Amino acid sequence: EVQLVESGGGLVQPGGSLRLSCAASGFTFSSYSMNWVRQAPGKGLEWLSFITSSSHIIYYADSVKGRFTISRDNAKNSLYLQMSSLTDEDTAMYYCAKETYGSSCGNWGQGTLVTVSS
């Protein structure tokens, strides 16, 4: 069974940094592209970033480009999102998602909540 477990969320001050992790199990992590998606309270889904299995191709949403960095460690079956220069607009639930057929997000974690506040 595919499992994705996010961690690393919490309360951070504006201008601060945070590193999110996503631990994967139940599938061959090194063979799949991965995504990060977030959802602000009461709002819709916002795609943030994509990374291929080998990390050769990476994409970002304009809203996080230059502030967030996606990475992965296939030996540790883990996906990461390094976030910096955080503002209150980054307050959201952050999900990792495994890419599947048709480049869709076939499996999602339960999310980790990031709150940016002073």
Added chain:
Amino acid sequence: DIQMTQSPSSLSASVGDRVTITCRASQSVNNFLSWYQQKPGKAPELLIYAASSLQSGVPSRFSGSGSGTDFTLTISGLQPEDFATYYCQQSYSAPRTFGQGTRVEIK
């Protein structure tokens, strides 16, 4: 960037109704279009990929159609567990944008 526009933003329907949600892309996304269902407090779940392919385990009352810029999600015979918010997403090009969502409520 490709903009995805869903309509309606919300709808009220009764159990057993046929429900149709549309998603329009600002430019062609070929068939790189997915549909997701999200219930309150839960992560989204994939329903349809490649515009019309049903994800394994998803009931057959869900169907998707369309190609290019215009897409439809249809629920044939709404069930109590289908009251949720539905999102489309294009994965043709980055950024892989979502629609704003359609909330399906009980009439």
